[in-house]
Amino acid sequence: MHIGILTGGGDCPGLNAVIRAVTLALVERCGATVTGIERGFLGLLDGRCRPLEASAVRGLIAEGGTILGTHNRADPFHFFGAGGTDCSGQALDFLGRHNIDALVVIGGDGTMTIAERFARLGVPVVGVPKTIDNDLMLNERSFGFDSAATVVSDALGRLQTTARSHGRVMIVETMGRYAGWIALEGGLAGGADAILMPEQGYQIEQLAAFARQRAQEQGFALLCVAEGAKAVGGEWVIQRQLDDSPDPLRLGGIGHRLTADLEAHLGSQVEVRCTLLGHLQRGGSPTAFDRVLATRFGVAAAGLVMRGQFGRMVALQGDRCVDVGLAEVAGQTRFVPLDHERLQVARALGIFLG
Amino acid sequence: MHIGILTGGGDCPGLNAVIRAVTLALVERCGATVTGIERGFLGLLDGRCRPLEASAVRGLIAEGGTILGTHNRADPFHFFGAGGTDCSGQALDFLGRHNIDALVVIGGDGTMTIAERFARLGVPVVGVPKTIDNDLMLNERSFGFDSAATVVSDALGRLQTTARSHGRVMIVETMGRYAGWIALEGGLAGGADAILMPEQGYQIEQLAAFARQRAQEQGFALLCVAEGAKAVGGEWVIQRQLDDSPDPLRLGGIGHRLTADLEAHLGSQVEVRCTLLGHLQRGGSPTAFDRVLATRFGVAAAGLVMRGQFGRMVALQGDRCVDVGLAEVAGQTRFVPLDHERLQVARALGIFLG
Amino acid sequence: MHIGILTGGGDCPGLNAVIRAVTLALVERCGATVTGIERGFLGLLDGRCRPLEASAVRGLIAEGGTILGTHNRADPFHFFGAGGTDCSGQALDFLGRHNIDALVVIGGDGTMTIAERFARLGVPVVGVPKTIDNDLMLNERSFGFDSAATVVSDALGRLQTTARSHGRVMIVETMGRYAGWIALEGGLAGGADAILMPEQGYQIEQLAAFARQRAQEQGFALLCVAEGAKAVGGEWVIQRQLDDSPDPLRLGGIGHRLTADLEAHLGSQVEVRCTLLGHLQRGGSPTAFDRVLATRFGVAAAGLVMRGQFGRMVALQGDRCVDVGLAEVAGQTRFVPLDHERLQVARALGIFLG
Amino acid sequence: MHIGILTGGGDCPGLNAVIRAVTLALVERCGATVTGIERGFLGLLDGRCRPLEASAVRGLIAEGGTILGTHNRADPFHFFGAGGTDCSGQALDFLGRHNIDALVVIGGDGTMTIAERFARLGVPVVGVPKTIDNDLMLNERSFGFDSAATVVSDALGRLQTTARSHGRVMIVETMGRYAGWIALEGGLAGGADAILMPEQGYQIEQLAAFARQRAQEQGFALLCVAEGAKAVGGEWVIQRQLDDSPDPLRLGGIGHRLTADLEAHLGSQVEVRCTLLGHLQRGGSPTAFDRVLATRFGVAAAGLVMRGQFGRMVALQGDRCVDVGLAEVAGQTRFVPLDHERLQVARALGIFLG
Incomplete structure (x- = not known):
């Protein structure tokens, strides 16, 4: 044979x-x-x-x-x-x-x-x-999924020390253009305060209010954001980039957009920083x-x-x-169902999901 | 409440x-x-x-x-x-x-x-x-199980470089006094050539023959051995130690016994070395x-x-x-069934199981 | 006291x-x-x-x-x-x-x-x-320097597997706005093919030619680029951004500029990808x-x-x-001298330095 | 050429x-x-x-x-x-x-x-x-030295969590048959409470008293012990083994001896456990x-x-x-001088050195 x-x-x-x-x-x-x-x-x-x-x-x-x-x-x-x-x-x-x-x-x-x-x-x-x-x-x-979630979780751990030292809101942008599994699993494992996924739109005002409160209570806030996450009511950020570019990662996607939006809402008292994990999630x-x-x-x-x-x-x-x-x-995508047990777990812990 | x-x-x-x-x-x-x-x-x-x-x-x-x-x-x-x-x-x-x-x-x-x-x-x-x-x-x-299996897998990776450089047979003794799950999962992940578990006795002659052949073909051999593994026909090594000591790990258990047995069978041409992972598997x-x-x-x-x-x-x-x-x-132990899918996987890869 | x-x-x-x-x-x-x-x-x-x-x-x-x-x-x-x-x-x-x-x-x-x-x-x-x-x-x-160089070296190791699998040129942008120590140490440790530092300008044509040849011989090329690296003859990319922005990292700096430049020179046959390590280098x-x-x-x-x-x-x-x-x-910066032993080491290994 | x-x-x-x-x-x-x-x-x-x-x-x-x-x-x-x-x-x-x-x-x-x-x-x-x-x-x-010290430091970190959870004295035995460099560097990096080296004998009574006090204050104690460390006044443990055996690691050396000695001095209220790092220090x-x-x-x-x-x-x-x-x-060994800066550092931190 x-x-x-x-x-x-x-x-x-x-x-x-x-x-x-x-x-x-x-x-x-x-x-x-x-x-x-x-x-x-x-x-x-x-x-x-x-x-x-x-x-x-x-x-x-x-x-x-x-x-x-x-x-x-x-x-x-x-x-x-x-x-x-x-x-x-x-x-x-x-x-x-x-x-x-x-x-x-x-x-x-x-x-x-x-x-x-x-x-x-x-x-x-x-x-x-x-x-x-x-x-x-x-x-x-x-x-590969567990490996990617581990990279996200490790990155959140690393960034927590710098977030805490500076009193910052820190954003990690993960893979997940269509489905939010990596952001969800990696965010849970890394102790993220908020997890944003393509399946669940977020309102920037609510997110900013949550981040401000968490930063006050805890001294910092960690946000884990899938590449394909999107603001509700707003334009579909990633979709537009998909039309324009073969590689939205390189243009600065949701992570950078969110950084700018949060800074506008939080004012100069809270610093916001973003890290894109990009290819680190698939190598090694x-x-x-x-x-x-x-x-x-x-x-x-x-x-x-x-x-x-x-x-x-x-x-x-x-x-x-x-x-x-x-x-x-063939030709299908498995999304995170909005009643999935992991999401229920995240809600029970008080994680902001949109 | x-x-x-x-x-x-x-x-x-x-x-x-x-x-x-x-x-x-x-x-x-x-x-x-x-x-x-x-x-x-x-x-x-x-x-x-x-x-x-x-x-x-x-x-x-x-x-x-x-x-x-x-x-x-x-x-x-x-x-x-x-x-x-x-x-x-x-x-x-x-x-x-x-x-x-x-x-x-x-x-x-x-x-x-x-x-x-x-x-x-x-x-x-x-x-x-x-x-x-x-x-x-x-x-x-x-x-905790995935963490322990990861420690075993990482240790096998580390020991492989030294095994290969010296042309040695290297043994890693893992936790698992009664059930072999850690040795099995960690051994599969770490690319072990043989995995010995409490559930499946081994004959030292067969193991020695396998180790000799694998060392010839590959330049070295890696053995992953659960604390409670035992030779068939021979005495129940661990059991006897349990009677004598509150902590068999510290007396040198199956890993050291196996090292001596393999050296006796393999002669002076093949060096055998043993590493006990002990508490490293539960910390961190x-x-x-x-x-x-x-x-x-x-x-x-x-x-x-x-x-x-x-x-x-x-x-x-x-x-x-x-x-x-x-x-x-309460009061029961979950053993690895001898027809478990992971064991079938190990057999399909040509891993020695006893 | x-x-x-x-x-x-x-x-x-x-x-x-x-x-x-x-x-x-x-x-x-x-x-x-x-x-x-x-x-x-x-x-x-x-x-x-x-x-x-x-x-x-x-x-x-x-x-x-x-x-x-x-x-x-x-x-x-x-x-x-x-x-x-x-x-x-x-x-x-x-x-x-x-x-x-x-x-x-x-x-x-x-x-x-x-x-x-x-x-x-x-x-x-x-x-x-x-x-x-x-x-x-x-x-x-x-x-902190050894920790940062370790992050760079680990990232290069991770990215090498994906670079090799896809036959790509991969760029890692490191910290180092004024001095190239991290890019140099991390690049040496991670096996980078080219290391670009603020102290030594590079010509994009030479770099593109080097990357093409290395990708042909080796199947991929890894570039390690300090945040403050700059093209010779061209404008001072980072300096301009410093004037415009409190945080050049977030706007996409040299890494993205270089990606675009290399793609223009290498044509569609060689894919180029960039990863910014950013805050990962200072956390943990x-x-x-x-x-x-x-x-x-x-x-x-x-x-x-x-x-x-x-x-x-x-x-x-x-x-x-x-x-x-x-x-x-106070008030001074220690640059990498162009005759520093580490640079001589890099040259002896055939690493492109500009 | x-x-x-x-x-x-x-x-x-x-x-x-x-x-x-x-x-x-x-x-x-x-x-x-x-x-x-x-x-x-x-x-x-x-x-x-x-x-x-x-x-x-x-x-x-x-x-x-x-x-x-x-x-x-x-x-x-x-x-x-x-x-x-x-x-x-x-x-x-x-x-x-x-x-x-x-x-x-x-x-x-x-x-x-x-x-x-x-x-x-x-x-x-x-x-x-x-x-x-x-x-x-x-x-x-x-x-290789930094790699080995890193293994020791990581192991101390792992064992600290289990030491703290159980309120134990935990011993890590490192390489270093003649010179204590690895135990010293790894012990400093891993936050060991005591570091024992071949160059400086220890009195078991003093060590036991120190370990008891540190365990009371801190909830646990971590001891980092070079393979060649020895009790003062007592017999030269390792030397005797060197005479008898080609590989003292396998017989249980200073780590096990020290475990038994400490248990005898500390009584049943304080548990003592030992981990041998062995070949893990040279692989990977x-x-x-x-x-x-x-x-x-x-x-x-x-x-x-x-x-x-x-x-x-x-x-x-x-x-x-x-x-x-x-x-x-050729034919010489570089020992740790007893006035070496690292030893002075260890003393300044209150680390027990013998």
């Missing part, structure tokens, strides 16, 4: 742990040959790939990123971009030429959408969900939790391959590894 | 996060008064306690240990020790004298057994499970995961108090916070 | 370790009374202060920030701002009223300038240098090195007080704690 | 950073060829070596251990052991056969002694000091400080090679990289 494996979309801590687990499980258990396809789906088109052996992957569990490389925009069905050419035939040729019996595809929503199209063309595909933002459908927790070695989860996903994906269950994606539900149909996942 | 809270048994990362969440939830949501009882059940006997206010606990989420102190052996029903006096009347007096309406008790198996006895005497008690070892019944994951700041879990447990316990549901312990099942009867938990 | 102690200017990891060491040394060795003055020189004006006892400070060594609080702009000689009122009389009243025999002042260039003026008015003052940027005169290494617990250095400074300052050597500032030269005149330090 | 490089003795964080710096400096600056000799001096005998290229070493700065491997006991002049055969001729053959113009040797006292013998035989040798213990002569600070990624220092040493060694200054070892004096004669270093 010959299996191809690729990683698509943005990188994420734990990708190498999945590659390692898929490879070890297939090689050790059933003597398969595994080929790593480089730079996401691009490798299916330009033919860049390399053999993966047990000895080469065994030490990978702690390594950040992906040894295979990845590519954000390489869609064989639209190469490049939305109006691009359909090059999927080239990809099928590649699979045929290398006698690849099945493809394990690790990626996010975009990658699963492509994988599903390949599945419909008859390619035996198994998906592994990759989303730092934790917003893939039918999958309750993904590797995965946490122990993410290493184990990525390893479980990898072994589960190898199991699907060995049992011939294709067109499926591995997922975590409760604490169980299950599998779901690729078609059920 | 006046609520007492205490922490019993060995300390654990996340205890302060529970104390914080219980207090904030009770004070902010229903204006309760919260009193911290010091040094576990001992405080019920000697009357040492102090008021807990929102402002005092809000900054506690990252702090290791317990600000209330704890005590390993203070059982009011047997004070001190198995043949001790029943001083539970004194404890009841304390609760009456301070008009304490309910007691939140954070602790492990021993603590829950005591809590259950108080519940039978009519004390309104709510339990919060505390077990780094993750071996309390009906609770699938406890705070909790991981982001544990902070959130402890916070959820704390809020859930406050909810039980507010709804008057006593004699219950908060628990995690799947990813849901539920509650179970104290009587169902 | 009654000693006052205050922290001025921006916060910095290690301030609490100094406060602890000064207090322990004065209390334990000569039975002095120590009073902590709050929020920098502001406490001398509004009278906010509190007694510091050995038991209260002993646990402070690992705590970030300053328990006394600090203030960036509270100059008793110009209250507030450059054209402000001279309130130094109030400060002298405070010292007299509390019978304070000597003042230990921990701070940077601005704080030392104020301390020196007080010294000229006859106040027995001892200074302890505080500068994350490591740019105080006559002091070769200050606490000090490194072991900084804890020891801050402790040495604190004990040395206590020694100056006990020996009656006032108007002096503690300093590190070589690895020796010495003391220098406050007047020699 | 063809340069050989090898690492001897125990591994240490920063070895790879030296290998990287030597290689980059020699390859980039003067187009030299560099060959890595494997497993210390053993590679000179069995001929195992490999070419080192710039691209292969550039990413090594953060990696723990040594990619070349090392060997504790491979002395070509006594192969193996004190009464072994002189195989130095074989080593000279190897150097001649590969046309190696100079040898860079990274190691400790034993390695420098061997290097010095080769120098006397006419081999152009340059030494780089490697000693976690920081006890090589004429070199004030070595890479070097700190930022050690990465820079190792890099400086590597570049300085390359400079000696290029200038033809052989028979010399790089060293740090003050903060300057200098070089000293191999003969001045």
Whole structure:
């Protein structure tokens, strides 16, 4: 049996742990040959790939990123971009030429959408969900998410000492353009006083009043703000930037807007400062939790391959590894429900949520 | 409403996060008064306690240990020790004298057994499970466990560099006298080549053969061994020490025994070294995961108090916070089932399990 | 003997370790009374202060920030701002009223300038240098600097995994408005391919050519850029912003300018991304090195007080704690000499320096 | 020019950073060829070596251990052991056969002694000091030392939370068989209440009295004890073990002895616990400080090679990289002088030193 494996979309801590687990499980258990396809789906088109052996992957569990490389925009069905050419035939040729019996595809929503199209063309595909933002459908927790929440939590801890020393309001802007999972989890873990998410608009007057009061009582206030958070009634800050720019992070998004707004409301007596965590959230070695989860996903994906269950994606539900149909996942986003237990927890602690 | 809270048994990362969440939830949501009882059940006997206010606990989420102190052996029903006096009347007096309406008790198996006895005497008690070892019944994951597994995983990462440089077999001895959860989770996350647990005996000849082969292929081998692991057919190492000593860790347990055994089998060509992680596994700041879990447990316990549901312990099942009867938990140990998914994952990766 | 102690200017990891060491040394060795003055020189004006006892400070060594609080702009000689009122009389009243025999002042260039003026008015003052940027005169290494360089080095390590996975050029913008010490030390430790400092202008064409080549050879390139770095021949980016804004960090400084410039030169084939570390560099617990250095400074300052050597500032030269005149330090900046050994080291490794 | 490089003795964080710096400096600056000799001096005998290229070493700065491997006991002049055969001729053959113009040797006292013998035989040798213990002569600070002190400091921080929660006396046993540098630096950084070193004997009665008092005042006590510390008047614990065992760490050394002694003196009211850090102190990624220092040493060694200054070892004096004669270093140990500034600092803080 010959299996191809690729990683698509943005990188994420734990990708190498999945590659390692898929490879070890297939090689050790059933003597398969595994080929790593480089730079996401691009490798299916330009033919860049390399053999993966047990000895080469065994030490990978702690390594950040992906040894295979990845590519954000390489869609064989639209190469490049939305109006691009359909090059999927080239990809099928590649699979045929290398006698690849099945493809394990690790990626996010975009990658699963492509994988599903390949599945419909008859390619035996198994998906592994990759989303730092934790917003893939039918999958309750993904590797990389705990690592990102840990970066947020650590940053809040660091900033608390400077906030306290100067009596400041400090804002941390996290990832989460559409869903607020990282801001919520990282904010809870880091002891944030307020958590702002795309799912729940905030009124700046209320936020400013809360921040002023908390700063008086506690000497400082920590705000944890998802990239996609937005003021209610006001304009959709991020949306406008998405139209104008490929990378809103670089233009200064909600964090800087909020800093200016809060300063205007709080006056010169309270200093407000903002920190963007940006790429720090996706780099580096995965946490122990993410290493184990990525390893479980990898072994589960190898199991699907060995049992011939294709067109499926591995997922975590409760604490169980299950599998779901690729078609059920593609093109959707899992938002934080406004009655989610974590939000109830945050409310019980007196955290401002908008 | 006046609520007492205490922490019993060995300390654990996340205890302060529970104390914080219980207090904030009770004070902010229903204006309760919260009193911290010091040094576990001992405080019920000697009357040492102090008021807990929102402002005092809000900054506690990252702090290791317990600000209330704890005590390993203070059982009011047997004070001190198995043949001790029943001083539970004194404890009841304390609760009456301070008009304490309910007691939140954070602790492990021993603590829950005591809590259950108080519940039978009519004390309104709510339990919060505390077990780094993750071996309390009906609770699938406890705070402190992720922190301990992270210490194990980090230690394996550190030791790998020295193992590789010297071509050694290196052993890490973890906590887990009765159940192997920490060795299993930490070993998976740290890329251990072998994981030995109390639940699965090992044959030294097989282990030595495996270690020799792995060291040849990979240049080194990493073994992750729970404190309570045991050789098959051989004597029960730990059990004998338990009889002789109050603290087997200090005498050199399975790790040192295994080092000597492996050296005997491997000969002078392969060096074997052992590291005991000991108390490092229970000290320090909790991981982001544990902070959130402890916070959820704390809020859930406050909810039980507010709804008057006593004699219950908060628990995690799947990813849901539920509650179970104290009587169902007390006096039992949750072992790693030999068909557990994590063990299947380990086997799929070619990890030696005995 | 009654000693006052205050922290001025921006916060910095290690301030609490100094406060602890000064207090322990004065209390334990000569039975002095120590009073902590709050929020920098502001406490001398509004009278906010509190007694510091050995038991209260002993646990402070690992705590970030300053328990006394600090203030960036509270100059008793110009209250507030450059054209402000001279309130130094109030400060002298405070010292007299509390019978304070000597003042230990921990701070940077601005704080030392104020301390020196007080010294000229006859106040027995001892200074302890505080500068994350490591740019105080006559002091070769200050606490906080190693902590900041560690944050930079860790960030470079994290970003390397994502840079490598995506084949990107990644920029890290560090502190260092006038001197490049942090970028240089952190960049060396983090394996940066290029280090840009205020002391050495760069030509964008050369930098772009270097980045392209390094990205081709290595698959990615990491650039470490001090806040105050500037293009040669071009305008002085930061200077202009200093005129316009109280906080250039928040407007997007050199990092974003460089990102745009490099993208223009490198074309669409190479992605460029930027991360601002900002306040992460000054928050959090000090490194072991900084804890020891801050402790040495604190004990040395206590020694100056006990020996009656006032108007002096503690300093590190070589690895020796010495003391220098406050007047020699005030109003100056220690730049990186272009023939400094660290720069020679960077050149020997093929690091691009401009 | 063809340069050989090898690492001897125990591994240490920063070895790879030296290998990287030597290689980059020699390859980039003067187009030299560099060959890595494997497993210390053993590679000179069995001929195992490999070419080192710039691209292969550039990413090594953060990696723990040594990619070349090392060997504790491979002395070509006594192969193996004190009464072994002189195989130095074989080593000279190897150097001649590969046309190696100079040898860079990274190691400790034993390695420098061997290097010095080769120098006397006419081999152009340059030494780089490697000693976690920081006890090589004429070199004030070595890479790996800051990393080890950081492990000790972090461990003390972790153990403090559990010590405080249980009201315990906790002992951390560090490396330092002959010199107490690690215990001193790590103990200062970690806020230890007592620091015991080989250079300064302690009386158990005084230590017990101090620990009892500190535990009463502070609620706990932290003791940082070098492996080679010893009781005054009592037997030389470690020395006896050195006679009996190749590895005293594994038998339970001073830490366990001290635990038992303190328990005997303190009675059942105060619990005493001990943690051995062992190999954790030498594994893992070097700190930022050690990465820079190792890099400086590597570049300085390359400079000696290029200038033809052989028979010399790089060293740090003050903060300057200098070089000293191999003969001045070999066979000696740098102890902590009892009037050393760090000891004076410790005394000023009220730390018990014996």
